[in-house]
Amino acid sequence: MVLKLESVTKQFGQFTAVDQLSLEIPNQEMFGFLGANGAGKTTTFRMILGLLDATDGKITWDGKAIDYSTSHLVGYLPEERGLYPKLKVREQLIYLARLRGMPKNEALIELRLWLDRFKIPEYENKKVEELSKGNQQKIQFIAAVLHKPKLLILDEPFSGLDPVNVEMLKEAVLALKENGATIVFSSHRMEHVEEMCEHLCILHKGSPVVYGSLKEIKRNFGKKNLVIHADFKLDGLKDFPGVVKSKPTMEGIHLQIDGEAAADKILKEIVGKGFIRKFALEEPSLNDIFIEEVGNSYE
Template sequence: MLKIDNITKRFGEHIAVDNLSLQIPEKELFGFLGGNGAGKTTTFRMILSLLDPTEGRILWNDEKISYNKSHLIGYLPEERGLYPKLKVKEQLIYLAKLRGMPANESIKSLERWLERFEISHYIDKKVEELSKGNQQKIQFISAVLHEPKLLILDEPFSGLDPINVEMLKKAVIDLKNDGTSIVFSSHRMDHVEELCEHICILREGKAVVQGNLQEIKQSFGKKNIIIHSEDELQFLQEVEGVLDYKATMQGCVLQIEEERIAKNVFQALQEEVFVRKFEIEEPTLNDIFIAKVGEKYE
C-alpha cells in the first residue's frame, strides 16, 4: 500500500501541496486530477523521493521510497526525457540497466513491448526520427520495461491519436491485472472515469474530492437527464429544480439538483412534446470536476 500521510510541500511562500493524506491500495489504478498548478506533479515527485516533503511522510509497504527501491518503480513524467540522438534499442537497454535489469532480459522485454505497440521496425531508429506518438510509446516502454511493482504515469496519453490511446489503455489495464499498482494523472475525465476505481481531485494543492468514484457520484446529489426529441425543449429550463440546460443534436441534457425532480420534468414533457428517449444518469466525472474546481478540461 502507498500511504501519503499529511504531506505539505512549500517552495518559499508558495504552498504547492497542502496537508494531503491518501491511502492507495496495492494492485489498483488510482487517478489524480486537477488543473495546472494543482500539485499533481509535485506529489508524484515526492512519492518518488525526487522531492522531500516539507511536512509529513510517504510510505510504500511501510517503508520510505529510496534509490535502493528504484528497480521496483516505473515513472513516466509529463515532461518527456528521451535522448533524441540515441537509437530506440540503445536507449531502452540503457534505461533498463539503470533499473538493475540484465541486458539479455531487457532485450527480450523491449522486443515484446515493441511488438505489442506495433513499432518493432523502429528498434534501430533514432528517437528524433520517430513521430511524437511513437516517441510517447517508447517513453511508456521505458517506464514499464523492468516490470515495476509501482508505476506512476503523468499524462500518459498525451500526444496520442485515439487508436494509440486505446492501445496504451489496454496495456495499463493489463499491467494492473498482473499486479502492478498504478497512479496516474490525466486532464481527460473520460479516461480516469473508465480506468479508475478511486480518485483524488486537487485544487491549489488541497484534496477537494477523494475516495471511491461510484460513491462520490452517488453522494454528489445532482443527476443528468438525457432527452431525445425533435421538438423545442428550452421550456424545460423553467422547471423548478433544473440547474442547467444543454442543447444537443438529439434534444438536450438537463442537470437536476436531485433525482425526484425528474418526475416534474417528465410531466412537463408529457404535456408539451413527443419524447423518443428519457434517461436519468449519474453525474459524469467532468460534472463533478467542474463543480469542485471550476475549470473544464475536454
C-alpha cells in the first residue's frame, strides 16, 4: 500500500504553500518531513488526508484517494491538539474509536492497554482539562492510534514533551511500525528524524530540497565532520586545506571537512604536538545538511 504524491501543488490565492511535491512512501515505512515553520508540512498532511484539496497534482494510497471509505484505516495526530476538555478520557476516546468503526468493548480493552503503556491508568475517568499538557498529548496520541490504523500521520508529535515522555512516545511509534503501520511524521527536531526514519523529505518554502534515503543523503553530502580533543591549541586548523567550517569547543575543535583525505593530512599535522584524546571522523549530521540546504530561516 504505497502512499504516492505526484506533482502536488497547493495555492492559497497568490501564495504557493506546496509546490510540485512528488514522493512515494512504501508500506511499513517510517518517513520524516523536515522544515521550518511555514515550510508546507501541515498543508501536505491535510491534503493527504483529504481535508484540503490540492490545487494541482494527485495523491493516492494503494492507488486510491483517502476519503471516508478508508478513514478507519488512517490515524492523524494534528499539531494543534483537539480534545474535548470537559469530557472524561474514557468516554471521548471510546467515542472517537467507534467513529472509526471499532466496537466499544474492543476499544475499551485497547484504551486500557495504552493507558498502562503510558503509565497513566488512573486518568481513565478524569476530564482532559484536569491533566497536564504532556499527559493531554499522550491522550491525543492514543486517540490517533486506538483503532489500529494502517497509515499514521503525526504532525510534530514530540513538541512540548519532556525527555522521558519523548522516549516513551518514540518507543510506541516504533512498535506501531513493527506491527505493520506506515508512519509519516513531521518535526523540526533533526535528531528525532535522524534516529527513527529510513527516508525523509526536507521542505523549504513548499518545495522539496532534499528527498530520499537518509543513508544516501548523508553519503552524497560530500562533507564529513572531524572532532578533535587535545591538550594543545588547535586554532590554526581552521585555515587548513580541506576545512570548510570550524567551531572551537571546550575540549578542542569541531571541523567540517571536504573528505577523508583532509582528515589524514590533519592527523599528520598534529601528531607529535601533544596528547590527542579524541580524533573522530563522523558522518554529517542531518542538522548540517538542513542548514546547508535551507540556511538559517528555520526556528
